[in-house]
Amino acid sequence: MNENLTTPAVETISAPRVSEWRRFLRVFFQRKLVIVGVAVILIWVLMAIFAPLIATHDPFTNNMKEVLQPPSSQHLIGTDNLGRDVFSRLVYGARTALYVGFGTVIVSAIIGMILGLLAGYLGGVVNAIIMRVMDALMGFPMLILALLLAAVLGGGLQNVIIALAIATIPGYTRLMCAETLSVRENEYVMAQRAIGSKSFRTMVRHVFPNAFQPLLVLITTMIGNVILAEAGLSFIGIGIQPPGAAWGSMASAGIRDLGTLPWLCFAPSLAIAVVVFAFNMVGDGLRDALDPKLRGTL
Amino acid sequence: MTTYIIRRVLWGIVVLFIVSLIVFFSLRLIPGDPVTIWAGQQAGSGGGMSEEMLDQLRVKYGLDKPVPIQYLNWVKGIFQGDLGESIRYKDDVGEILKQRLPVTLVLGLVATVISTVLGIFFGLLAAIRRGKWIDTLVTVLSYIGLCIPVFLAAFILMYVFALKLGWLPFIGYELPWNDFGKSLKQGVMPIICLAVTPLAVTARQMRSSVLEVNNMDYVRTAWSKGLRERVVVTRHVLKNSLIPVITLLGISIGIIFGGSVIVEQVFNIPGMGRMLVDGIFQRDYVIIQGGTLVIAFMIVVVNLIVDISYGWFDPRIRYE
Numbered sequence: 212m213n214e215n216l217t218t219p220a221v222e223t224i225s226a227p228r229v230s231e232w233r234r235f236l237r238v239f240f241q242r243k244l245v246i247v248g249v250a251v252i253l254i255w256v257l258m259a260i261f262a263p264l265i266a267t268h269d270p271f272t273n274n275m276k277e278v279l280q281p282p283s284s285q286h287l288i289g290t291d292n293l294g295r296d297v298f299s300r301l302v303y304g305a306r307t308a309l310y311v312g313f314g315t316v317i318v319s320a321i322i323g324m325i326l327g328l329l330a331g332y333l334g335g336v337v338n339a340i341i342m343r344v345m346d347a348l349m350g351f352p353m354l355i356l357a358l359l360l361a362a363v364l365g366g367g368l369q370n371v372i373i374a375l376a377i378a379t380i381p382g383y384t385r386l387m388c389a390e391t392l393s394v395r396e397n398e399y400v401m402a403q404r405a406i407g408s409k410s411f412r413t414m415v416r417h418v419f420p421n422a423f424q425p426l427l428v429l430i431t432t433m434i435g436n437v438i439l440a441e442a443g444l445s446f447i448g449i450g451i452q453p454p455g456a457a458w459g460s461m462a463s464a465g466i467r468d469l470g471t472l473p474w475l476c477f478a479p480s481l482a483i484a485v486v487v488f489a490f491n492m493v494g495d496g497l498r499d500a501l502d503p504k505l506r507g508t509l
Numbered sequence: 510m511t512t513y514i515i516r517r518v519l520w521g522i523v524v525l526f527i528v529s530l531i532v533f534f535s536l537r538l539i540p541g542d543p544v545t546i547w548a549g550q551q552a553g554s555g556g557g558m559s560e561e562m563l564d565q566l567r568v569k570y571g572l573d574k575p576v577p578i579q580y581l582n583w584v585k586g587i588f589q590g591d592l593g594e595s596i597r598y599k600d601d602v603g604e605i606l607k608q609r610l611p612v613t614l615v616l617g618l619v620a621t622v623i624s625t626v627l628g629i630f631f632g633l634l635a636a637i638r639r640g641k642w643i644d645t646l647v648t649v650l651s652y653i654g655l656c657i658p659v660f661l662a663a664f665i666l667m668y669v670f671a672l673k674l675g676w677l678p679f680i681g682y683e684l685p686w687n688d689f690g691k692s693l694k695q696g697v698m699p700i701i702c703l704a705v706t707p708l709a710v711t712a713r714q715m716r717s718s719v720l721e722v723n724n725m726d727y728v729r730t731a732w733s734k735g736l737r738e739r740v741v742v743t744r745h746v747l748k749n750s751l752i753p754v755i756t757l758l759g760i761s762i763g764i765i766f767g768g769s770v771i772v773e774q775v776f777n778i779p780g781m782g783r784m785l786v787d788g789i790f791q792r793d794y795v796i797i798q799g800g801t802l803v804i805a806f807m808i809v810v811v812n813l814i815v816d817i818s819y820g821w822f823d824p825r826i827r828y829e
Contacts, residue, residue, distance in 0.1 A: 346520075347527035350805040350812075352767035355785065359801050362789040363535050435656065442658050443771055447786055462660055466775070469664060470672045480661035487656035 239500035248492030255486050258302055259309040268296035270303045271454045279472060288478050291464060295454075301478060303456035308486060311372055311441040312434045319376040320383050320430055324422075327387025331395065332414050342388065345381040353378050353436070354443050361444055366452045371444060375437050382429060390422040424501040428494050435490030442483045458483045513820050521813040528805045529587075532798045533580050542572050543794045547596045550791070570596060583798075592799040597791055602799040605784065610803070612682060613773070613780035616696060617765045620703035624761060628708045629754060632715025636750075637742060639720065647712060654709025659768045662705050663775045666698040680777040699776050703768045707761035714757055718750040725749070752823050759812035766804050 240246055258265060267287065274294035282289045288297040330341040348356065360374035394400060394417050403413045444450035445459030453460065458479040465475025541549070544566045567573045571582050586593060592602035635647035671679045678695050685692040722728060723746060731741045770782035777783075781800055788796035 343520075343523055344527055346524045347531060347805075350524055350528050350809045351801065352763040352804070352808070354767035354770055355801060355804055358770065358785060358789060359532065359535065359797065362792075362797060363538050439656070439658055443660075443767075446658070446660055446771060447774055449786075449789060459658070459660075462658075462664070463774075466664075469668055473664075473668055476664045477661075480658055480664060484653075484657045484661055487658075488652065491652060491656055 235500050239496050242492075242496055242499075244492045245496035248489040248496065251485055251489035252493065255305055255489070256309060259306040262302045262306050266296070266299035266302045268299045270295055270299040270456050273454075279468060281472065282474070288474055289472060291461070291475060292468070297461070297475065297478060300456040300461055301458070301482060304458040304461060304479060304482065307368065307451055307455065307457045308438050308441065308483070310368060311375065312438045314372040315375040315379065315437045315441075316430055316434050318372065319379040319433075320426070322376070323380040323383025324387045324426070326380065327384040327389075328391055328415065328418060330384065331388040331391025331418075332411060338388070341384065345384050348378070349381045351378075353440055357440055357444055358447070358449060361449045366449055368451055368455070371441055371450045374444075375440055378440070379433060379437060382433065383426070386425055386429060387418070387422055390425075391418050394418050394421055427501070428498045431490055431494035431497055435487040435494070438483065438490075439487050510820065514817055517813055517816050517820075521809050524809055525806060528809070529584060529802060530580075532801050532805070533583060534576070536794050536798055537576055539792065539794075542567070543596055543792075544570065544572055546792045566596070570594065587802075592802075593795040595793055595795045597793050597796075602795055605796065606781075606799065606803060609779060609781050609784045611684060612778060613766075613769050613782060615685060616682070616699050616703060616772075616778070616780070617762070617769060619696070620700045620765050621707070621758075621761055623700065624704040624708035624711055624765075625754075625758065627704075628711025629715050629751070631708075632712040632754075633719055633742070633747060633750070635712070636716045636719035636723065637746070644716075647716065651709040651712045651716075654705045655713075657705065659702050659706070659771045660775055662702045663698065663772065666701060667775075670698065682776065682778040682780070695776075699772045699778060702772045702775075703765050706768065707757075707764050710764070711754060711757055711761065715750065715754050718753045719746055722746050722750040752819070755815055755819060755822070759808060759815050762811050763808050766808070 272295070274290070277286075277290050277294040278292055280286055280290040280294075286296050286298065288301065291297055291300070326341050326345075330338040351359070356378040357371075357374045360377055361371060364370035364374055391414060394414065397417070400413055400417055441450055441457070442459035442462070445457040446463045448460065448463065450459060451457035461479040462476050462483075465472070465479075469476050539546075544563050548563055564573070571579055574582070583593060590603065592606065594601050595605065598605065631647045631651075635644040638644050666677075667679065670677045677697055678691075682695045682699065683691045685696075728741065728745050731745045736744075766781075769780060770786060772778070773780045773782035774786060781804065784796060785800045787793075788800060
């Protein structure tokens with residue numbers, strides 16, 4: 212879950228000037244795979260937004276007269292065991308992944324950042340409590356924690372987002388806590404405190420610019436991880452409930468026909484892999500472009 | 510070193526305590542107690558139960574007491590090696606675990622060893638041949654390993670080796686001490702599936718770690734002393750770059766346990782992962798809380814060992 216977390220380099224940055232933006236964009240788009248990643252994400256987002264226009268059939272109604280059809284001009288990737296058009300379900304699955312990916316990351320990033328800021332700023336007992344709870348949450352594998360929470364909350368889009376958000380909070384909290392602690396020790400923060408500036412505001416104003424870069428990288432890779440975890444939940448049957456279209460549940464529904472109609476399994480699984488791959492690429496590109504010291508080493 | 514170890518162990522205990530709180534109380538948020546849920550499911554299959562009988566069951570399982578007392582009883586039971594009794598199976602959770610845990614552990618352990626050894630090897634190889642074809646290959650493969658869902662790996666293997674070539678059995682798993690040959694054949698695909706992601710993670714971390722160590726002064730000194738490549742790589746580079754990779758062990762084991770939930774589902778393997786999923790579908794609290802606690806316990810212990818060995822290998826950490 213947090214395997215990509217490297218200790219963020221702490222350095223103060225000034226507000227990006229135009230030349231810096233240019234440098235950033237140049238480095239960012241230097242790698243061809245980053246361009247591929249951005250393109251994939253764009254296509255995916257557009258597919259999710261315009262799903263009703265792109266889908267050729269209703270993805271939710273069963274059609275028992277046309278079950279398990281091979282691909283044809285009518286059904287681009289054939290039909291599933293309930294006669295639903297696989298291509299259309301794939302398109303609507305993009306929408307589910309989009310909701311889960313962005314929804315989860317927004318919720319968990321906000322809560323995680325606030326907790327981390329509080330832990331680092333208040334220190335002492337508050338820090339100890341918050342960070343021990345985070346350690347405890349990290350004691351679970353992400354999928355198993357999400358499984359436990361989904362069991363408590365029940366399935367469905369909203370509950371899956373809540374479960375995954377709670378499971379991914381620790382990453383942000385740790386990052387923000389570390390940044391806050393290191394900023395707190397800086398002379399300019401002490402100096403501001405000395406001239407009577409309200410210290411919490413000072414903290415927030417200094418922590419965010421410092422934490423911005425590693426956070427951006429973390430959020431990007433986290434979207435990919437969350438989509439992967441949601442696919443796992445839906446695959447098991449605990450995530451998005453039928454007839455909702457999720458790539459994970461489509462893949463698990465196709466397993467009986469793996470031998471004869473392999474695309475029922477492979478099409479949705481590949482969709483997941485491609486989107487997650489894109490986010491990993493873009494995340495790495497961002498890290499390289501934002502932190503010149505790491506360029507090329509990872 | 511002793512204070513360091515004591516501090517880490519105490520932290521581990523605190524974390525485990527919080528883990529047990531999370532597991533126990535989150536499950537109590539589900540509406541209806543286990544007896545009601547079980548009775549509801551029984552009623553569905555025809556066997557109605559009177560309120561009196563249910564109350565008797567509640568007393569039997571200690572569910573008539575307030576939730577904090579239930580928690581204390583549960584914890585007390587754990588210290589006596591008793592994880593509670595599943596109402597559904599009328600069986601001790603400890604007994605169920607005794608059958609399920611070895612399956613997951615055998616597969617997971619082999620996957621951990623494979624992913625760690627191969628990850629270190631390929632990461633090192635990629636880094637010392639930086640920019641060459643082998644580096645590109647390892648980098649690309651580890652990217653792919655990071656982003657494919659566990660079940661995609663399973664589909665590919667099943668499609669090729671079980672369905673098309675017929676070399677490996679499709680589903681099921683037998684423990685090696687029951688039937689070694691069968692176990693080996695059945696184990697290949699699940700183990701590969703479990704190992705893919707941690708292998709990719711380890712290889713990536715190892716590669717970047719080696720590249721970092723390569724820039725160190727002592728490595729340049731070793732080269733300029735005229736040492737042979739093999740000596741520089743094994744004595745100087747490998748040893749020092751292994752330290753960050755050790756930390757990954759805890760993460761790898763987490764990924765493997767998470768993956769086992771899916772792998773055991775796909776290959777129909779009667780292990781911990783299947784047990785948890787079945788427990789969730791049947792809303793069997795006792796099973797879920799016992800299973801998750803055991804998994805979290807193992808991960809916390811592994812992280813503890815990693816932390817301690819980390820301090821052992823690298824004295825700088827000890828005196829933080």
